[in-house]
Amino acid sequence: MIELPAAYANQSDLHSYWPSRNLRSTGLWRSPFLTKTEQRALERAVTWSKRFDPHKDLITEAERADNLLIVASGWAYRYTCAPDGGRQLTALLVPGDVANLDMLLFERVAYSVRTLTDVTVVALPRKQALALVDEHPGIAHTFTGLAMIENAIASKWMLSLGRRSAHARIAHLLCEIAIRVGIEGENDVIFPFPLRQEQIGDVLGLTNVHVNRTVRQLRKDGLIQLCDRVLTIPDVAALRYVAGFDPSYLHMLRHIDAAARPTADAA
Amino acid sequence: MIELPAAYANQSDLHSYWPSRNLRSTGLWRSPFLTKTEQRALERAVTWSKRFDPHKDLITEAERADNLLIVASGWAYRYTCAPDGGRQLTALLVPGDVANLDMLLFERVAYSVRTLTDVTVVALPRKQALALVDEHPGIAHTFTGLAMIENAIASKWMLSLGRRSAHARIAHLLCEIAIRVGIEGENDVIFPFPLRQEQIGDVLGLTNVHVNRTVRQLRKDGLIQLCDRVLTIPDVAALRYVAGFDPSYLHMLRHIDAAARPTADAA
DNA sequence: CGAATATTTGAGGCCTATCAAAGTGAGTGG
DNA sequence: CCACTCACTTTGATAGGCCTCAAATATTCG
Numbered sequence: 001m002i003e004l005p006a007a008y009a010n011q012s013d014l015h016s017y018w019p020s021r022n023l024r025s026t027g028l029w030r031s032p033f034l035t036k037t038e039q040r041a042l043e044r045a046v047t048w049s050k051r052f053d054p055h056k057d058l059i060t061e062a063e064r065a066d067n068l069l070i071v072a073s074g075w076a077y078r079y080t081c082a083p084d085g086g087r088q089l090t091a092l093l094v095p096g097d098v099a100n101l102d103m104l105l106f107e108r109v110a111y112s113v114r115t116l117t118d119v120t121v122v123a124l125p126r127k128q129a130l131a132l133v134d135e136h137p138g139i140a141h142t143f144t145g146l147a148m149i150e151n152a153i154a155s156k157w158m159l160s161l162g163r164r165s166a167h168a169r170i171a172h173l174l175c176e177i178a179i180r181v182g183i184e185g186e187n188d189v190i191f192p193f194p195l196r197q198e199q200i201g202d203v204l205g206l207t208n209v210h211v212n213r214t215v216r217q218l219r220k221d222g223l224i225q226l227c228d229r230v231l232t233i234p235d236v237a238a239l240r241y242v243a244g245f246d247p248s249y250l251h252m253l254r255h256i257d258a259a260a261r262p263t264a265d266a267a
Numbered sequence: 268m269i270e271l272p273a274a275y276a277n278q279s280d281l282h283s284y285w286p287s288r289n290l291r292s293t294g295l296w297r298s299p300f301l302t303k304t305e306q307r308a309l310e311r312a313v314t315w316s317k318r319f320d321p322h323k324d325l326i327t328e329a330e331r332a333d334n335l336l337i338v339a340s341g342w343a344y345r346y347t348c349a350p351d352g353g354r355q356l357t358a359l360l361v362p363g364d365v366a367n368l369d370m371l372l373f374e375r376v377a378y379s380v381r382t383l384t385d386v387t388v389v390a391l392p393r394k395q396a397l398a399l400v401d402e403h404p405g406i407a408h409t410f411t412g413l414a415m416i417e418n419a420i421a422s423k424w425m426l427s428l429g430r431r432s433a434h435a436r437i438a439h440l441l442c443e444i445a446i447r448v449g450i451e452g453e454n455d456v457i458f459p460f461p462l463r464q465e466q467i468g469d470v471l472g473l474t475n476v477h478v479n480r481t482v483r484q485l486r487k488d489g490l491i492q493l494c495d496r497v498l499t500i501p502d503v504a505a506l507r508y509v510a511g512f513d514p515s516y517l518h519m520l521r522h523i524d525a526a527a528r529p530t531a532d533a534a
Numbered sequence: 535c536g537a538a539t540a541t542t543t544g545a546g547g548c549c550t551a552t553c554a555a556a557g558t559g560a561g562t563g564g
Numbered sequence: 565c566c567a568c569t570c571a572c573t574t575t576g577a578t579a580g581g582c583c584t585c586a587a588a589t590a591t592t593c594g
Binding site for chain 1: 541
C-alpha cells in the first residue's frame, strides 16, 4: 500500500474526500460569480441530501428528473450506452459538480449517472432552483458557467477520442483529473484515483485490455504509478508532454471579464 | 446534378439557405423561452452583421472574443487541433446556432470557428448580451438551453467517437444533421450537405480515405446518396437503424416543464 | 476463506491508418 | 474552347493499433 501525504491522513475513506475545496479549479465551490448572499441562498434551498454506495445509479436515462443534484463528496460519472451495448462515459463528476444541470430546462435527461465511490448528493427541486436563477444573477451565471466548462471539457474529450493515441488519451485524462481535483505541484503528485481500468476505457473509447497494456507501458516509462486506486505522477510536465495537455481550458472561469463579476451584494 | 425539391428552387446559393426557419428543431429561432418582446430586444441589440466566404476563420483559438456571434445563414464549425496536427471538429453550426456562447463568461475561447459555406454572422457585444441576459429571463434561459443542447449533442458525438463503427458514426451524423436542419419525412429525404469527406472524418475521428470507403459502402447498400454536396436518404428509418439513432435528444427543448416557459410578456 | 471482481498476459485478427497515385470536377486564363 | 491548376474523391497496397477471445493471476469483500 502506497503512503499518502499527510493531507489525507485523518480521512477514513480514501475515495470520498479531497484535501481542500479551496484548491479546486472547477465546480460550484469555485464559482467567481457568487456573492455571499447567493451562496447562502443556494445552501438554504437544499431540501435533502443523501449518501449513495459506490456503483449505484443516481439517475437513469429517460427517467423524470425533478431535482438538481449536486455532488457534495465522492466521485460519479455520466454515461450513455449504444444500442449494441457499448458504453461511453460523457462526464466525470467530482465534488462541486452538478450531476444533471440540464434538468433545469429539460424534464428528462438523455443519460444516466452512476457513483464511483461513496457519494453524498445534495438536492434542489427544479422549481426552487429556477427561482434562484431568476432572482440571483450570480447563480444564473454560475450554472451557465458550469455548463460551459462542461462543454470545454467535452471538447477535449472529443479531441482525445477522435485524434489521440491510447497513450496520449490516458495521459490527458490523468492530467485533467489532477487539476479538477485541486492538485498542484510539479513532482511526485499523488492522489486517490477511484476509476477502474474498464471505466478509463469507457471514458476514452478503449477496451479494458488495451487500457491495461497502455497503463502498464506508461508505468514502465516512469510516467505514472497507478495501484490500489492511488495515482502518482512523478513528473507532471513529462506527462503533460505526452498528453499534449494545456490546462488553460480548465481555468477559464478565473479569466472572466470584470463585467460578469458580482460587484455588489444584492439583498 | 441531382434535382432538388421545390423548396430550394428559387435559392441562388444551394449551401447558404434552408427551406424554412420554422422547421428547425434546435437553435435560437426555435427557443420556446423567448417572448415577442425578448425577440425584438435581441434583434435590436445586434450591432453588425457580416458575410464571410467559405473556409474562413470567424474565430481563432486563444484570440480575445468580444462579440457574441450568431450564425444567421450558412454552415460553420468549431474545431480544435492536437499538438501533432490532428484536427477534431467539436461542433457543427447551422443557422440559428451561436458560434461562441462561452464568450459570455470567458474572455478567450479554446477553439476556432471556421465557415463551411458562405456565412452571414450577426454580432452582439458582450456587454449588451450580458445586459439582455440580466434583464430578460427568457433570453437567459435561451442561452442556457443552447449550451445544454450543445452538451447533449457533444455527448452523442463522444458515444460515436468512442464506441461506434465507422458506418454507424457516419450514419448517426447524417441523421443528426437531417433533424437539426429541419428536415422531416421518412422517404427520399433530400437536402444540401456542404461537408467534405475530410471534414466528416474530422468530426468522426476517421481519415478521409476511410470516410470515402465507408460512404461508398453506405451508398452501395442503398442507405444514402451523397454527391455534388447533396445528400439523399431514401429510407430514414433504415439509416437510423444502422446508426442506432434516437432523435429525442434534439427535441428536449420541446418538452420543458411548464414552469420554465414564459408566461407573460414583460415590458 | 471462498466467490466475485479486477488486473494481467497471450495469441490471432480486423478495422482503420498510412502512403501513394490515379481519376474527377470546377474554375482560370490563354 | 481548350490547356492547366487546384481541390476533392476514388482506388490500391501495406501496416499497425486496438479489439476479441481466452485464461491465469491478483484483489476485494462478505
